[in-house]
Amino acid sequence: MELNIALLPGDGIGPEVVDQAVKVVDAVAEKFGHQIKWASGLTGAAAIDAVGDPYPESTHKICMAADAVLFGAIGHPRYDNDPKAPVRPEQGLLKMRKKLGLFANVRPTFTFPSLIDNSPLKRERIEGTDLIILRELTGGIYFGERGRKDNGDTAFDTCTYTREEVKRLAKLGFEMAMNRRKKLCCVDKANVLESSRLWRETVQDMETDFPEVEVSYEFVDAVAMRLVQWPSSYDVLITENLFGDILTDEASVISGSMGLMPSASIGVHTSLFEPIHGSYPQAAGKDIANPLATVLSAAMMLEDAFDLKDEASLIRAVTNQSLAEGIVTEDLAGKSKAYKTSEVGDWLAAQVRAWEIIAS
Ligand code: IPM
Numbered sequence: 630m631e632l633n634i635a636l637l638p639g640d641g642i643g644p645e646v647v648d649q650a651v652k653v654v655d656a657v658a659e660k661f662g663h664q665i666k667w668a669s670g671l672t673g674a675a676a677i678d679a680v681g682d683p684y685p686e687s688t689h690k691i692c693m694a695a696d697a698v699l700f701g702a703i704g705h706p707r708y709d710n711d712p713k714a715p716v717r718p719e720q721g722l723l724k725m726r727k728k729l730g731l732f733a734n735v736r737p738t739f740t741f742p743s744l745i746d747n748s749p750l751k752r753e754r755i756e757g758t759d760l761i762i763l764r765e766l767t768g769g770i771y772f773g774e775r776g777r778k779d780n781g782d783t784a785f786d787t788c789t790y791t792r793e794e795v796k797r798l799a800k801l802g803f804e805m806a807m808n809r810r811k812k813l814c815c816v817d818k819a820n821v822l823e824s825s826r827l828w829r830e831t832v833q834d835m836e837t838d839f840p841e842v843e844v845s846y847e848f849v850d851a852v853a854m855r856l857v858q859w860p861s862s863y864d865v866l867i868t869e870n871l872f873g874d875i876l877t878d879e880a881s882v883i884s885g886s887m888g889l890m891p892s893a894s895i896g897v898h899t900s901l902f903e904p905i906h907g908s909y910p911q912a913a914g915k916d917i918a919n920p921l922a923t924v925l926s927a928a929m930m931l932e933d934a935f936d937l938k939d940e941a942s943l944i945r946a947v948t949n950q951s952l953a954e955g956i957v958t959e960d961l962a963g964k965s966k967a968y969k970t971s972e973v974g975d976w977l978a979a980q981v982r983a984w985e986i987i988a989s
């Protein structure tokens with residue numbers, strides 16, 4: 630089949646890790662007889678430098694014309710300590726989410742048996758962890774009414790949700806739970822916030838449509854605690870934008886494999902796939918960043934956006950093989966030889982080409 634994929638490498642290590650995913654996907658396409666058309670666009674600081682806009686219209690057109698988007702990372706340290714910068718790379722991310730209607734951010738947390746001791750948590754706590762946080766991505770306080778008053782001495786940001794916004798996110802959560810262990814946790818702060826009460830009420834009303842799903846309602850502060858105490862007890866968690874932002878960062882360290890975790894943002898117009906890590910500017914241009922999270926994001930893209938399950942499985946298989954054989958970057962190498970970002974990508978692509986049992 631023909632796959633039209635928009636490629637947004639972004640800033641920092643983004644371009645390096647995205648390059649490796651392209652190598653691997655190209656190798657898979659060759660093996661399975663697919664034609665891939667990659668179309669690159671500028672985002673983030675790279676786009677500010679080039680055209681003064683972190684998500685320019687030209688990039689938006691490329692994304693709208695594509696079947697899926699593969700994204701690296703954005704962010705540049707020169708903006709971090711400058712609260713008055715007129716345009717920031719992160720604004721590009723928010724604009725992109727809104728314009729592409731990327732309403733659901735899917736972040737899985739699972740363990741890799743060979744890496745379990747990298748986790749800051751004890752093995753017995755995390756073994757068997759396999760959860761998904763489904764974060765609402767285009768509403769809430771991130772996009773609410775905001776401003777200053779009293780000559781700038783008072784600032785406000787408001788959290789607004791409509792029933793429809795909650796419904797479409799929750800529906801996805803219920804459907805995911807149905808394909809997994811049939812457990813759904815609605816994370817909110819309904820003891821305090823009106824918007825959380827709307828979330829809870831809406832999800833409660835949907836329960837009858839999914840009678841097989843066991844639904845729990847938990848306050849976000851308690852979930853923050855239980856996530857590190859008993860992560861394996863969760864299956865699918867749904868939550869609003871800001872709670873999800875915080876909890877997904879917390880969840881990312883559970884498995885000890887931050888450099889390996891992929892994510893998807895499901896949208897109205899298209900879907901976007903990206904590693905959960907950031908632009909890691911200290912490593913930019915050094916060919917040392919771990920490309921596996923981006924490679925696994927590409928696998929997620931093939932499976933979710935194109936329904937290419939065998940192709941995705943092959944990518945996951947060679948990724949596991951690289952971990953098992955120690956063909957890894959310095960973050961995972963320990964005392965063994967560390968491979969370069971590009972070497973890991975070359976190795977994975979070569980393994981894909983050499984793989985014998987396919988499409989069985
Ligand atoms: C994320 C990031 C973004 C967010 C920032 C960079 C705007 O932290 O993707 O989680 O808060 O959503």
Ligand code: MN
Pocket residue numbers: 874875878
């Ligand atoms: Mn975040």
